[in-house]
Amino acid sequence: MSLVTINKIEQGMVLGEDLKDRDDRFLLPSGTNLTARHIKMLKMWGVIEANIEGIAQEDVEDNAISKIDPATIEMAEKIVRGRFRYSNTDHPAIQVLFRFCTLQKAREMQSDNPKQNAEFHDRSENNVETIELPELKSAKIDFNKLIQRHILKLPTLPMIFSRINKTILKPDSSADEIGRIISKDTSLSARLLKIVNSAFYGFPSRIDSISRAVAIIGTKPLSSLASGVTVVDMFKNVPSDIVNMKSFWKHSIACGVNARLIASYQGIQNTERLFLSGLLHDIGRLVLYNYAPDHSAYALAKVKRTNVMLSKVEYEDLDFDHAEIGGLLLKKWKLPVLIEHAVTYHHSPQKSQYLLEAAIVHLADIMANAAGIGSSGECFVPPLDLDAWECMGLSTNILDLTIKQANHHIEEIFKFFCSNEN
Ligand SMILES: [Fe+2]
Ligand SMILES: [Fe+2]
Numbered sequence: 001m002s003l004v005t006i007n008k009i010e011q012g013m014v015l016g017e018d019l020k021d022r023d024d025r026f027l028l029p030s031g032t033n034l035t036a037r038h039i040k041m042l043k044m045w046g047v048i049e050a051n052i053e054g055i056a057q058e059d060v061e062d063n064a065i066s067k068i069d070p071a072t073i074e075m076a077e078k079i080v081r082g083r084f085r086y087s088n089t090d091h092p093a094i095q096v097l098f099r100f101c102t103l104q105k106a107r108e109m110q111s112d113n114p115k116q117n118a119e120f121h122d123r124s125e126n127n128v129e130t131i132e133l134p135e136l137k138s139a140k141i142d143f144n145k146l147i148q149r150h151i152l153k154l155p156t157l158p159m160i161f162s163r164i165n166k167t168i169l170k171p172d173s174s175a176d177e178i179g180r181i182i183s184k185d186t187s188l189s190a191r192l193l194k195i196v197n198s199a200f201y202g203f204p205s206r207i208d209s210i211s212r213a214v215a216i217i218g219t220k221p222l223s224s225l226a227s228g229v230t231v232v233d234m235f236k237n238v239p240s241d242i243v244n245m246k247s248f249w250k251h252s253i254a255c256g257v258n259a260r261l262i263a264s265y266q267g268i269q270n271t272e273r274l275f276l277s278g279l280l281h282d283i284g285r286l287v288l289y290n291y292a293p294d295h296s297a298y299a300l301a302k303v304k305r306t307n308v309m310l311s312k313v314e315y316e317d318l319d320f321d322h323a324e325i326g327g328l329l330l331k332k333w334k335l336p337v338l339i340e341h342a343v344t345y346h347h348s349p350q351k352s353q354y355l356l357e358a359a360i361v362h363l364a365d366i367m368a369n370a371a372g373i374g375s376s377g378e379c380f381v382p383p384l385d386l387d388a389w390e391c392m393g394l395s396t397n398i399l400d401l402t403i404k405q406a407n408h409h410i411e412e413i414f415k416f417f418c419s420n421e422n
Contacts, residue, residue, distance in 0.1 A: 161333075168220060247376075283343070292318075
């Protein structure tokens, strides 16, 4: 008997023990021979795994792998191992992600139209790109000077953003008041309504006005979403020769979607705060790409030549990394401290006084990098912090389930955030 992820459970499988939901409510007795209707209901109830008699998770995966040509699996595994070179592949969570990514890569290689995405370049041992390192015109960047020169001069968020925030902080502010402020910005309102009506939110009936959105979703979650839309709008057309902006925001949205899903497993009320933290986690890189382009181009080339992680190269060459810059920017914008900390410590969650939030964004980023959906410049899956993993108390079974769920929604959310139509 073994715990099997819900999306690998098939009809005819038999429950090895009583099945309960997340709130410990009894759902089905041990010995139930699962039908298609049972499985559909389990998915509706949000069950992520079940103990199945006479079967192990590995058997299900082996079955999936056995349908693919072994040479393709071997090639996919080599490429994925290159991306995971800084991860401990003995850790159960990383094992799940590694297997998932290998299978995904192998299926993609076998398809008629394999994606040639740069995120899945073969970075296995000794396979470095022989590209020239650009010449550095300026000496090492002084962190304080960069902050003084650029971060302090970075555009402030539009007036509407501070008005929403001020209203939320007022103890006597009403949902109506916030609804009225957001409604005045028709473009923002239209975008927010599209997002909250998407399949990702899955509300049973259509939300057709901001006042209704405030009532259903709540003031703080809706204002987090409004902040996300505002920030992406500010940065989405920033020209960058260094990074593909579409790829950057895909990675950011993937991290946000993963973080929101993990937060919901943790029973966190305001999951939008985690979505926003994930969405903005690498925003410091955009600051570096725009205000220190020479050093950024140098760092990215160095990563490709040496197969060293970008965050490490940033530290070696700059003495600071994108996470610190991002945190400073969010502080300047007076975003909630939980979001600022989650961004600042997404690569070092153990240093945050809010470990859980930082841990969720840390894991969400690892999953987004592992799945290879877009990239903020990093070529490798960042290593998993053990304390962060422990503090979340998650089952490894939610990992591939979350990535699959997220994959359904990323394109749609990306379109709402990044289209220029609004
Ligand atoms: Fe990062
Ligand atoms: Fe990232």
